[in-house]
Amino acid sequence: MLNTLNTLYLPELREMIAMGDAAGLREFTEALHAARVAEFMEGLDPQESWAVLQAADPATRVEVFGFFDEEQQVKIVESCGPVEASQLIADMPADDRVDLLEEVDDAIVEQVLPLMPAEERRDILRLREYPEGTAGSVMTTEMARIPETLSVREALEEIGRQSQELETIYYIYIVDEGNHLRGLVSARELVAHLGKPNTSVGDLMTRDLVTVLAEDDQEAVARKVASYDFLAIPVVDDQQHLLGIITHDDVIDVFRAEAEEDAYLAGAIDPLVETYLGTPWYTLAWKRGMWLFILSIAALLTVVALRGYEGQMERVTWLAIFLPLIISSGGNSGGQSATLVITSLTSGRLKTADWGKVLHREAVMGLSLGAFLAVLSYAYALLLINGPSPFEKLVIPITLMLVVIAGTLCGGALPLIFRRLGLDPALMSNPFVAGIIDVAGILIYMSVAALMLS
Amino acid sequence: MLNTLNTLYLPELREMIAMGDAAGLREFTEALHAARVAEFMEGLDPQESWAVLQAADPATRVEVFGFFDEEQQVKIVESCGPVEASQLIADMPADDRVDLLEEVDDAIVEQVLPLMPAEERRDILRLREYPEGTAGSVMTTEMARIPETLSVREALEEIGRQSQELETIYYIYIVDEGNHLRGLVSARELVAHLGKPNTSVGDLMTRDLVTVLAEDDQEAVARKVASYDFLAIPVVDDQQHLLGIITHDDVIDVFRAEAEEDAYLAGAIDPLVETYLGTPWYTLAWKRGMWLFILSIAALLTVVALRGYEGQMERVTWLAIFLPLIISSGGNSGGQSATLVITSLTSGRLKTADWGKVLHREAVMGLSLGAFLAVLSYAYALLLINGPSPFEKLVIPITLMLVVIAGTLCGGALPLIFRRLGLDPALMSNPFVAGIIDVAGILIYMSVAALMLS
Numbered sequence: 001m002l003n004t005l006n007t008l009y010l011p012e013l014r015e016m017i018a019m020g021d022a023a024g025l026r027e028f029t030e031a032l033h034a035a036r037v038a039e040f041m042e043g044l045d046p047q048e049s050w051a052v053l054q055a056a057d058p059a060t061r062v063e064v065f066g067f068f069d070e071e072q073q074v075k076i077v078e079s080c081g082p083v084e085a086s087q088l089i090a091d092m093p094a095d096d097r098v099d100l101l102e103e104v105d106d107a108i109v110e111q112v113l114p115l116m117p118a119e120e121r122r123d124i125l126r127l128r129e130y131p132e133g134t135a136g137s138v139m140t141t142e143m144a145r146i147p148e149t150l151s152v153r154e155a156l157e158e159i160g161r162q163s164q165e166l167e168t169i170y171y172i173y174i175v176d177e178g179n180h181l182r183g184l185v186s187a188r189e190l191v192a193h194l195g196k197p198n199t200s201v202g203d204l205m206t207r208d209l210v211t212v213l214a215e216d217d218q219e220a221v222a223r224k225v226a227s228y229d230f231l232a233i234p235v236v237d238d239q240q241h242l243l244g245i246i247t248h249d250d251v252i253d254v255f256r257a258e259a260e261e262d263a264y265l266a267g268a269i270d271p272l273v274e275t276y277l278g279t280p281w282y283t284l285a286w287k288r289g290m291w292l293f294i295l296s297i298a299a300l301l302t303v304v305a306l307r308g309y310e311g312q313m314e315r316v317t318w319l320a321i322f323l324p325l326i327i328s329s330g331g332n333s334g335g336q337s338a339t340l341v342i343t344s345l346t347s348g349r350l351k352t353a354d355w356g357k358v359l360h361r362e363a364v365m366g367l368s369l370g371a372f373l374a375v376l377s378y379a380y381a382l383l384l385i386n387g388p389s390p391f392e393k394l395v396i397p398i399t400l401m402l403v404v405i406a407g408t409l410c411g412g413a414l415p416l417i418f419r420r421l422g423l424d425p426a427l428m429s430n431p432f433v434a435g436i437i438d439v440a441g442i443l444i445y446m447s448v449a450a451l452m453l454s
Numbered sequence: 455m456l457n458t459l460n461t462l463y464l465p466e467l468r469e470m471i472a473m474g475d476a477a478g479l480r481e482f483t484e485a486l487h488a489a490r491v492a493e494f495m496e497g498l499d500p501q502e503s504w505a506v507l508q509a510a511d512p513a514t515r516v517e518v519f520g521f522f523d524e525e526q527q528v529k530i531v532e533s534c535g536p537v538e539a540s541q542l543i544a545d546m547p548a549d550d551r552v553d554l555l556e557e558v559d560d561a562i563v564e565q566v567l568p569l570m571p572a573e574e575r576r577d578i579l580r581l582r583e584y585p586e587g588t589a590g591s592v593m594t595t596e597m598a599r600i601p602e603t604l605s606v607r608e609a610l611e612e613i614g615r616q617s618q619e620l621e622t623i624y625y626i627y628i629v630d631e632g633n634h635l636r637g638l639v640s641a642r643e644l645v646a647h648l649g650k651p652n653t654s655v656g657d658l659m660t661r662d663l664v665t666v667l668a669e670d671d672q673e674a675v676a677r678k679v680a681s682y683d684f685l686a687i688p689v690v691d692d693q694q695h696l697l698g699i700i701t702h703d704d705v706i707d708v709f710r711a712e713a714e715e716d717a718y719l720a721g722a723i724d725p726l727v728e729t730y731l732g733t734p735w736y737t738l739a740w741k742r743g744m745w746l747f748i749l750s751i752a753a754l755l756t757v758v759a760l761r762g763y764e765g766q767m768e769r770v771t772w773l774a775i776f777l778p779l780i781i782s783s784g785g786n787s788g789g790q791s792a793t794l795v796i797t798s799l800t801s802g803r804l805k806t807a808d809w810g811k812v813l814h815r816e817a818v819m820g821l822s823l824g825a826f827l828a829v830l831s832y833a834y835a836l837l838l839i840n841g842p843s844p845f846e847k848l849v850i851p852i853t854l855m856l857v858v859i860a861g862t863l864c865g866g867a868l869p870l871i872f873r874r875l876g877l878d879p880a881l882m883s884n885p886f887v888a889g890i891i892d893v894a895g896i897l898i899y900m901s902v903a904a905l906m907l908s
Contacts, residue, residue, distance in 0.1 A: 032662050035682040067682075160646045169642050170624050170685075187641050188623050192614045208486050226710070228489040228521075229703040231624075231685070248702045249683040255706060256680070259713035260797055266720055267793025267884060268786060276798040277811055284815075285822045288790050292823060293830070295786050300834050302778040307838060313774055320767050320774035324756040324781055324892050332722060332749050332885050336742050339721025343714055344730040357731055361738075368739045369746060376747070380754050384761060430721055430884055431786050438778050 010043045017051045025055035029064060038067035046075040050084075059164070062091040071278070074103045082108070086115035095140040095250065098127045135221045136214035138254065139235045139244030144172040148182055148205065153197035156190055168247055170231050174205050181234055181242040183207045211236045214243055221246060222254040223348055262346060266339070266429040268295060291431075298435030302327075305439055309446040318387050319449055322377075322396055323442075329373050330403035330441040331434030337362050337411030338433045345415060345425050352420050355413075362412035363405070370404035392453060399448045403441045410436060464497045471505045479509035483518060492521035500529040504538075513618070516545040525732070528557045536562065540569035549594040549704065552581045589675045590668035592708065593689045593698030598626040602636055602659065606644055607651035613641070622701055624685050628659050635688055635696040637661045665690045668697050675700060676708040677802055716800060720793070720883040722749060745885075752889030756781075759893055763900040772841050773903055776850055777896075779834075783827050784857035784895040785888030791816050791865030792887045799869060799879050806874050809867075816866035817859070824858035846907060853902045857895045864890060 016024045029037050029052065041049055041064075049072070053061045065073065065088060077085045077100065089097050089112060101109050101124065113121055123141050130136025144159050144166055155172065163169050172190070174183040183205030193199050211234050212221045225233050225246065232245045261271040270287035272279050279287075306313075313319050341358060344350035350358070374397035381393040411433045415425035470478045483491050483506065495503055495518075503526070507515045519527065519542060531539045531554065543551050543566060555563050555578065567575055577595055584590025598613050598620055609626065617623050626644070628637040637659030647653050665688050666675045679687050679700065686699045715725040724741035726733050733741075760767070767773050795812060798804035804812070828851035835847040865887045869879035 033660070033664055033682065036662070036664070156645055156648055160648045163642050163646045169645065187645065188617050191610055191623065191641065191645075192617045194610055194614050206487070208490070210487060210490075226703070226706045228487065231702065248685065248706075249680070252680045252702070252706055252709060255709050255713070256801070259709070259716075260801065262713075263716065263720065263793060263797045266717065267790050267797075269790050269793060272794075275803050276794045277804065277808065277815065281815065281818050281822070285819060285826075288787070288819065289823055289826055292783070292786055292790075292827060296779075296783065296827060296830055299779040299782050300838075302782070303775055303834060303838055306775040306778070310771060310775065314771045317764060317768045320777065321757055321760040321764065323774065323777055324760070324896065325750075325753040327778055328753050328756070328781075328889065328892060329746070329750065331888075332746055333742070335885060336721050336723050336745075339717060339723060340726075340730045343717045343721075347710070347714065349729050350731065354731065361731065361735065364735050365739060365742065368735070369743055372739075372743055373746060373750060376750055380757060384754075384757055431789060434785075435782065438782060442778065 009040050013041070013044065013052065014048065017048055022055040025052050026057070028052070029056035029060050034060065034063040035067045037064045041068075042072075046072070046079045050076055050080045053088075054084075058087075058091060062088060066092065066096060070100065070103055073100055077104050077112075078108055082111040082115055086112045090116050090120045093140050094123055094127065094142050094244075095138055098124055098137075101128075130214060133218055134214065135212045135216045135218055135235050135246060136243070138218050138221075138250045139214070139246045140250075141244045142166050143232075143234075143242075143245045144169050145175055145242065146172060146201065147176070148174045148200070148202035150201050151197060152190055152193045152199045152201065152204070155185070155201045156194075159187070159190075168232055168245075171234075171245070172201075173234060173242055173245075174201060175242050179242055180240045181209065181211065181236055184209055184234070209234065211240075212246070213238065218254050219258050222251045222258070225251045226255070258346075262342070262426050265424070265426040266342070268292070268429075268431040295431055295435050298432075298438060301439045302442055305442045305446075309442075312446060312450060316388075316449065316453055318385055319395075319445070321385065322381070323445070325377065325380075326396075326399055326403055326445050327438045327441040329377070329400055330407040330437040331430075332407075333366070333369055333373075333404045334407030334411035334433040334437045335430035337365065337408045338415055338429050339411075341412050341415045342425050342429055345419055352416050355416050358412045358416060359409065362408040366405035366408035369408070370401040373404055374398070374401045395445075395449050395452050398452070399441075399445045402444050402448070403437070406440050406444065407433070407437045410440070463494050467495070467498065467506065468502065471502050476509040479506050480511070482506070483510035483514050488514065488517040489521045491518045495522075496526075500526070500533045504530055504534045507542075508538075512541075512545060516542060520546065520550060524554065524557055527554055531558050531566075532562055536565040536569055540566045544570050544574045547594050548577055548581060548596050548698070549592055552578055552591075555582075584668060587672055588668065589666050589670045589672055589689050589700060590697070592672050592675075592704045593668070593700045594704075595698045596620050597686075597688075597696075597699045598623050599629055599696065600626060600655065601630070602628045602654070602656035604655050605651060606647045606653045606655065606658070609639070609655045610644055610648075613644075622686055622699075625688075625699070626655075627688060627696055627699075628655060629696050633696055634694045635663065635665065635690055638663055638688070663688065665694075666700070667692065672708050673712050676705045676712070679705045680709070712800075716796070716880050719878070719880040720796075722746070722883075722885040749885055749889050752886075752892060755893045756896055759896045759900075763896075766900060766904060770842075770903065770907055772839055773849075773899070775839065776831075776835070777899070779831065780850075780853055780857055780899050781892045781895040783831075783854055784861040784891040785884075786861075787820070787823055787827075787858045788861030788865035788887040788891045789884035791819065791862045792869055792883050793865075795866050795869045796879050796883055799873055806870050809870050812866045812870060813863065816862040820859035820862035823862070824855040827858055828852070828855045849899075849903050849906050852906070853895075853899045856898050856902070857891070860894050860898065861887070861891045864894070 041052060053065060142165055144162055146155055146158055159169050159172060170187050172185050173181060176182055185201050185205045189204050210228060214235050214237060232247045234242055235244045236242055264271045268291040377400050378397040381396045414428040414433060418428050419425045495506060507519060596619055598616055600609055600612055613623050613626060624641050626639050627635060630636055639655050639659045643658050664682060668689050668691060686701045688696055689698045690696055718725045722745040831854050832851040835850045868882040868887060872882045873879045
């Protein structure tokens with residue numbers, strides 16, 4: 001429905017832009033939630049978008065701009081002129097503007113940075129130093145910060161003054177003169193004590209704070225925020241200086257990005273930075289091709305393994321008919337085990353110390369699922385194939401039983417081994433486990449056949 | 455580190471419990487953040503945990519209890535006696551207690567419910583009616599609600615009074631006498647207007663609200679909250695009555711649950727309700743076995759397909775050697791395409807209307823990746839196999855080219871078709887696409903071989 005509305009409003013918007021109807025445009029930007037205003041503007045080109053933004057008041061302008069997707073933001077910054085760009089960027093939340101500047105053409109960044117207020121410029125340069133994926137790279141440096149000597153009333157007044165520039169006022173951080181983090185008080189507690197406005201915030205504050213270091217991994221930080229149900233978490237250095245905070249919306253973004261990254265790895269694709277349709281085809285081909293190349297080495301090993309059994313397959317021609325069934329059953333059951341272990345490790349609910357339980361569990365799974373698939377495949381073999389005797393056909397269920405057990409044990413163990421070695425367990429997902437099981441499956445199949453049919 | 459601390463503190467805790475040291479236990483529950491207190495108590499049995507909780511003051515008790523995992527909560531409720539349980543549950547957040555009661559033994563729920571205050575009981579019965587997966591099932595009914603006639607000062611005082619019972623005070627909802635949602639004002643705006651305490655909240659409130667319906671899908675709701683960077687979103691019925699709110703922490707939980715569900719489906723496992731190690735083995739075997747059974751039907755089709763070419767494989771025995779390489783290459787490249795399309799559809803950045811772009815893109819990918827793998831496999835064939843001539847070996851690269859194109863097109867198209875039919879596109883992930891490509895790959899391989907080698 002929004003999309004229909006969107007196209008319906010566009011001609012009207014364009015007319016206002018053409019007529020220079022600043023009052024009308026300003027009214028449009030005020031009438032709706034900033035996220036909706038941004039949605040309605042999706043169809044405009046960068047010049048048109050900038051015309052609308054210019055008509056808005058500065059606070060609304062930066063809010064609407066914040067809801068554009070990054071591509072659109074970059075185009076506007078690159079086309080609106082350095083003075084306008086520097087003002088807009090100075091008003092943006094501290095963490096978002098650093099992300100944006102990373103995407104903007106370097107020559108333009110060089111023009112824009114010197115035009116910004118010194119404090120903002122220093123802040124940008126400092127935040128840029130934190131490597132991607134760390135807590136420092138997603139934190140914002142704008143948070144409510146007060147000394148512990150204030151009373152409840154003074155604190156609320158101070159927060160009221162600071163609030164225009166802050167992303168959130170829901171946690172208020174208490175620091176000493178040296179900017180060491182001493183405690184935290186929530187807006188809720190302040191408001192609940194309005195009846196006793198002279199209470200000191202030092203008496204209300206929580207002192208046992210959960211903090212993270214700027215160099216901590218963003219995924220671990222996000223898990224911490226989620227498990228404590230925090231709205232934000234303070235980021236400190238090793239001397240407890242308050243550097244910034246990471247807010248709930250950044251945590252949601254981190255979770256979504258990490259889930260997507262894991263999904264890509266599980267599909268044997270190097271994680272994309274842009275969207276699927278927005279990635280150039282050669283980048284996509286590279287991100288897929290490199291993993292396909294690695295997987296092709298596993299496939300090469302199947303050729304090598306089978307070459308050794310060419311004679312046996314010539315003598316017993318029906319063996320080849322069951323080859324795909326056997327290796328896909330091993331791959332599928334091993335892939336399931338890998339998925340379960342990787343997902344549990346990623347969510348933090350399984351530790352490498354649990355390896356004994358995992359192997360026991362996967363052995364039980366291998367036995368039960370293997371028995372089930374063995375019975376099923378023996379039925380297929382009895383019904384579909386005429387040449388060999390029922391005894392000879394027993395090669396199929398026996399092989400399947402062994403291949404499925406090998407698959408579940410491998411699929412369970414490999415992600416644990418990867419985690420233990422400090423590697424991402426998601427690398428040992430479905431396609432890779434399947435590649436390994438393909439080779440093991442062929443060796444098992446041919447050995448069982450050699451034993452039973454000799 | 456926490457785990458070490460945990461075991462260090464346990465004997466001390468147990469001693470305090472044995473000695474009935476209520477003051478000491480109470481001090482322990484107050485000294486740390488509730489989430490940490492809960493962590494430290496992980497090693498205690500339900501009776502011991504209850505002894506600690508009883509020593510805490512009621513607000514801390516329910517907060518600490520909220521950080522236990524569900525299994526532990528159920529055990530405590532089932533063992534602490536109906537009167538105590540009913541008090542504890544009455545104090546819990548409205549959404550969490552409904553989830554908990556669903557897990558508790560029905561006989562105990564029957565004892566506990568009549569002991570609860572009438573308002574809480576009605577609230578529980580009402581929330582229980584919303585089916586799982588809807589906005590109604592994750593919302594809480596406790597939110598800050600005021601009439602629009604209040605002034606800023608009156609509003610803050612009212613919120614201060616309500617705040618003990620509320621999950622969040624950061625958005626304050628403005629309703630008329632009939633509980634119709636009229637607008638919203640944030641705690642930040644109220645605090646920012648402390649200097650003008652007589653301003654009416656009706657003048658400050660935002661009227662253009664983004665709301666969701668109680669029967670909306672929770673995943674769509676979570677995406678909405680994330681895209682607007684909301685702290686909470688109001689849930690209404692079709693007459694705009696305010697029913698509840700969904701808060702940022704529930705949104706994080708929804709995202710994590712949905713990402714996990716997608717990961718399980720991508721690994722061909724029916725999504726688990728409990729943890730991997732917490733699921734009984736027969737449940738796990740069933741959730742894996744049913745998908746393996748479906749995949750075994752695809753495997754059965756490979757047997758049927760190959761049976762038709764038994765004569766050809768007897769004549770040209772080296773064909774079987776490349777069988778696993780060919781079907782795994784098709785499966786891997788098709789699985790990549792499926793992963794990309796499913797992930798993009800799930801994140802909302804790709805629409806079924808984009809099918810033309812997707813197919814074009816996957817055709818380009820199929821051609822480039824297919825050409826790459828074709829060259830690679832021809833090199834493998836030339837180096838490793840001695841029997842056939844270089845011309846005969848061309849069967850391999852030609853087949854691979856065609857199989858990879860078929861794989862990428864299938865992998866790209868099937869999730870789109872599933873979404874179009876109203877089914878979950880994640881069902882068409884890696885293992886299923888691979889199963890389909892296995893059969894297609896065999897048919898392509900044998901047809902190319904028949905044409906080139908006749």
